[in-house]
Amino acid sequence: MAKIAIVTGGTRGIGEAISIGLKNAGYSVAANYAGNDERAKEFSDRTGIAVFKFDVSDFAACQEGIKKIEADLGGSVDILVNNAGITRDGTLQRMEQESWQAVIDTNLGSCFNTSRCVIDGMREKGFGRIVNIGSINGQAGQYGQVNYAAAKSGIHGFTKALAQEGASKGITVNAIAPGYVDTDMVRAVPPAVLEKIIAKIPVGRLGRAEDIARTVEFLVADEAGFITGSTLSVNGGQHMY
Numbered sequence: 001m002a003k004i005a006i007v008t009g010g011t012r013g014i015g016e017a018i019s020i021g022l023k024n025a026g027y028s029v030a031a032n033y034a035g036n037d038e039r040a041k042e043f044s045d046r047t048g049i050a051v052f053k054f055d056v057s058d059f060a061a062c063q064e065g066i067k068k069i070e071a072d073l074g075g076s077v078d079i080l081v082n083n084a085g086i087t088r089d090g091t092l093q094r095m096e097q098e099s100w101q102a103v104i105d106t107n108l109g110s111c112f113n114t115s116r117c118v119i120d121g122m123r124e125k126g127f128g129r130i131v132n133i134g135s136i137n138g139q140a141g142q143y144g145q146v147n148y149a150a151a152k153s154g155i156h157g158f159t160k161a162l163a164q165e166g167a168s169k170g171i172t173v174n175a176i177a178p179g180y181v182d183t184d185m186v187r188a189v190p191p192a193v194l195e196k197i198i199a200k201i202p203v204g205r206l207g208r209a210e211d212i213a214r215t216v217e218f219l220v221a222d223e224a225g226f227i228t229g230s231t232l233s234v235n236g237g238q239h240m241y
Contacts, residue, residue: 002028004073005220006066008056008114009033009084011043013183014133017209018081018216019049025217027079030069032056034084056084056110057102066117076121079220082111082155083133087185089144100147107151111158119166128171129220132159133212136179136235152177156231163229172228174219179235181207202237 005022009015010031019031031051033040040051050072054065070076085107088099111132122128135152142149156175163173180186180197186206189197198206215234218224233239 001075002026003078004028004030004070004075005079005081006030006032006069006077006114006118007081007083008110010049010081011040011051012036013185014178014181014209014212015081015083016043017213018083019043020047021210021213021217022079022081022220023047023049027220028073030073032065032084056113057105059113059116062110062113062117066114070121076125077118078122078125078127079129079131080114080118081131081133081216081220082114084110085133085148085151087145087148089148091144092146095147103147104151104154107148108154108158111155115162119171122166122171123169126170128166128169129224130162130166130171130173131216131219132173132175134159134175134177134231136177136233136239139177139231139233139239159231160229167228170225172219172225174227174229175231176212176215176219177231177233177235178212179207179233179238181209181212183209200238201235205236207234207236 005027007015007019010019011033019029023029029049031049033051033053044051052065052069054061088103132155134155159173159175166173211234215232
């Protein structure tokens with residue numbers, strides 16, 4: 001029976017590439033999404049991947065959503081990829097509390113919510129793979145992103161602590177810190193700013209969503225059981241951490 005994998009924020013951008021990569025690698029994939037029903041349907045129709053709508057920043061919604069995934073896919077979750085994330089950029093001086101809280105809850109709080117819902121099943125079966133998607137901006141900081149940088153930095157600490165808790169039960173917990181990846185979010189940056197970003201990347205290009213997906217596939221493999229508590233930086237050499 002194929003291992004069951006959940007990808008949060010799994011129908012667009014990096015999450016879409018991760019979902020497709022895991023399906024192609026033989027996993028039974030559930031792609032979570034938050035609100036865009038039309039995009040989620042198009043993704044599911046095109047890929048054959050099941051989609052599940054729930055708010056990862058809400059613990060009760062995660063409990064209900066993951067329970068449905070396990071019922072529909074016929075087993076407990078083996079692999080969890082915490083990819084969902086939002087931005088609400090602005091300097092601290094101008095940032096509203098709601099913008100701070102929304103980013104912390106969605107980007108960092110979701111890692112607790114979803115992991116808490118699957119950890120018991122992983123411990124019972126003696127196997128689990130959790131991969132949390134951080135960011136170069138959680139490692140190096142970024143002007144105008146105190147909320148986003150704080151949440152992504154928190155992911156790296158969360159990963160190390162949970163890795164210690166899960167190690168004796170066959171559960172690995174790792175993080176990936178992408179650099180600037182060619183997604184809709186990055187392409188929305190003004191061209192002049194984007195040129196300056198690319199100029200600082202030693203390999204001379206933006207990352208591709210598939211670069212991140214391939215790293216996830218490596219970390220969730222059965223053969224990756226000796227890698228835990230690590231953060232893999234996939235950033236073209238922009239920040240050598």
